Amino acid sequence: MPGAADRFQQGFESRWGHLTHPHVRALAWLLDSPDLLDPASPHWGGRIASLGPVTPAVAVWLGALQDDPAPLDAALGARFYSRLGLYAEKLMAFYFEQQGLLHAHGLQVQVNRNDTVGEFDFLLRHGDALLHWEFATKFYLLEGHPDAGVFHHLIGPNLADTLGLKMRKILDKQLALSRHPAALSLLSQPVVAAQALVKGWLFYEHGTLASMDGISSEHAHGFWCPPSQLPQDQRYVILPKLQWLAPYKGVEAAVFDTAALRTQLIDLQQPVLVAAVGQIDGWEVEQRRGFIVPEDWTAQAAARRMAGTLPA
Numbered sequence: 205m206p207g208a209a210d211r212f213q214q215g216f217e218s219r220w221g222h223l224t225h226p227h228v229r230a231l232a233w234l235l236d237s238p239d240l241l242d243p244a245s246p247h248w249g250g251r252i253a254s255l256g257p258v259t260p261a262v263a264v265w266l267g268a269l270q271d272d273p274a275p276l277d278a279a280l281g282a283r284f285y286s287r288l289g290l291y292a293e294k295l296m297a298f299y300f301e302q303q304g305l306l307h308a309h310g311l312q313v314q315v316n317r318n319d320t321v322g323e324f325d326f327l328l329r330h331g332d333a334l335l336h337w338e339f340a341t342k343f344y345l346l347e348g349h350p351d352a353g354v355f356h357h358l359i360g361p362n363l364a365d366t367l368g369l370k371m372r373k374i375l376d377k378q379l380a381l382s383r384h385p386a387a388l389s390l391l392s393q394p395v396v397a398a399q400a401l402v403k404g405w406l407f408y409e410h411g412t413l414a415s416m417d418g419i420s421s422e423h424a425h426g427f428w429c430p431p432s433q434l435p436q437d438q439r440y441v442i443l444p445k446l447q448w449l450a451p452y453k454g455v456e457a458a459v460f461d462t463a464a465l466r467t468q469l470i471d472l473q474q475p476v477l478v479a480a481v482g483q484i485d486g487w488e489v490e491q492r493r494g495f496i497v498p499e500d501w502t503a504q505a506a507a508r509r510m511a512g513t514l515p516a
Contacts, residue, residue, distance in 0.1 A: 212238070212424045213451045213490050220266075224453055224487070226446075227276050228269045231295045233450035235262065238422035240342065240404045241371075247418035251375060253337050253399035265302070275302075288445050292341040292403070293325065305329055313387045322381045333396040338378045342370060342404040343448065345428045345475075345495055347505045350416045356514075358406065359505055361475035361495055363514060374400045405448075407495050427494035428475070431466045434496065438480045440465045441488060445477075451490035452479040459488060465496075472498050 219236065223229045236258050243252040258266075269276055279298040285291035293309075300306035308327040314320050326337040344358035344367050351357050355368035381387055382395035404424070408414065411427035429435075441457045442465075459481065460468060469476060475497045479490040498504070508514035 213492060216451050217453070217484070217489055220450075221453070221484075221489075223266060223270050225270055225273045226454075227280060227295065228266060228273055229453065230292070230449040231269070231276070231299060232258075232266050234292060234295055234341070234403055235266075235299065237403055237424055239420045240402045240406070240423050241400075242418055242420045245418045248375075251379060251399050253335075253401040255401070262303075285446060288448055289341055291446055292449060293339055296326070296339055300326060300328060307334055307393075311390070313381060313384060313390060315386050321384050321386050322378060324381060324387075325378075327391075327395070330396060332393065334391065334393050336379070336382050336395045336398040338374050338398075338400045340370065340374065340400065340402045340404070341449065342367065342402065343407070343477075343495075344404070345407045345497070346409070346414060347502060350414050355416075355418075359514070361477075361497070363505060363508055366514070371400075371402075405493070411492075411494070426492060428497055429494065430499045430501065431469045431472060431496055432499065434462050434466060435480070436462050438462055439482070439488075440478045441481050441490075442468070443477045443479055443493070448477055451493070452481065453487050453489050455487060457488065469496055472496065474498070475501065 216233070216236070220229065220232045223232050235255060239252070239254050241248060241252045243254045276298055280294055285294075297306060297309040300309070305328045306326070307329050308324060311324040311327060312320055313322050313324070324336055325339045328335040328337060343361065345361060346357055347359050348357045355371065356366050358367035360366065379398040379400065382391070382398055405426055406419070406423055407426045407428040409428055410433070413425060415421075438461075440460045440462070441452055441454070442460075443452060465478065475495045477493065477495055479493045481488040482491050483489070505514060
């Protein structure tokens with residue numbers, strides 16, 4: 205794999221290697237990871253939010269959470285999160301609340317009891333007004349050649365979503381929520397801006413990057429390939445979905461060499477995310493990551509595109 209694929213993981217480990225609690229590490233990734241979309245690109249019309257660099261004070265706060273994660277654990281609760289997006293949202297809600305920014309999270313807008321217009325992901329305090337932020341954490345594989353400004357070739361691993369479809373929904377529908385009459389009557393302060401905060405990873409065939417207008421040049425990225433094309437001489441950990449956010453660091457997961465991972469995935473039906481790991485001070489630490497897809501995944505995507513059943 206090209207050396208550029210290693211840079212984000214190495215930088216993350218150098219900054220946050222002391223964070224080993226899974227929830228704290230995931231929160232640090234959400235705060236510190238590069239934007240998936242370029243906020244400055246004219247493509248988005250100024251509607252992409254950015255957290256900016258992590259401040260020294262927030263870095264100290266994250267270190268304190270590593271020492272005592274009880275407040276974060278309590279905020280997440282004992283529930284099992286089956287949806288990665290909801291888990292990431294709860295982490296961000298905790299951060300905004302702790303920083304004194306959170307006005308509301310998950311606020312539903314209803315015309316009546318049986319008619320919900322939509323839901324604000326986050327309403328954040330901004331002086332005497334509010335900011336409306338929609339939040340998404342997404343993982344897409346580039347299948348084929350980029351389609352400039354459309355993003356229909358950036359496809360979710362389960363072939364049920366594209367970046368183009370997701371962003372059209374956010375920009376055209378979700379960010380318009382504060383202008384709905386039912387929302388206006390619900391809000392005690394005006395919403396002065398509505399933007400989308402989008403985090404995530406993009407994956408490229410064999411890790412070969414493609415430049416795309418509107419995508420941040422610093423975005424976190426990895427590779428995708430079928431089991432037969434797995435890079436040799438690597439050690440791998442299979443990542444459960446709730447561990448997809450931050451680069452992996454652990455001691456308890458099963459570690460496979462290339463041959464063993466191929467055997468493990470011999471009847472692969474759905475893409476699986478893996479981390480190639482190396483040992484650092486007794487920990488298995490992610491060096492790069494990639495989706496291992498069924499051998500016919502590309503054919504499935506092409507067939508669904510031809511049939512018009514792949515979201516666009």
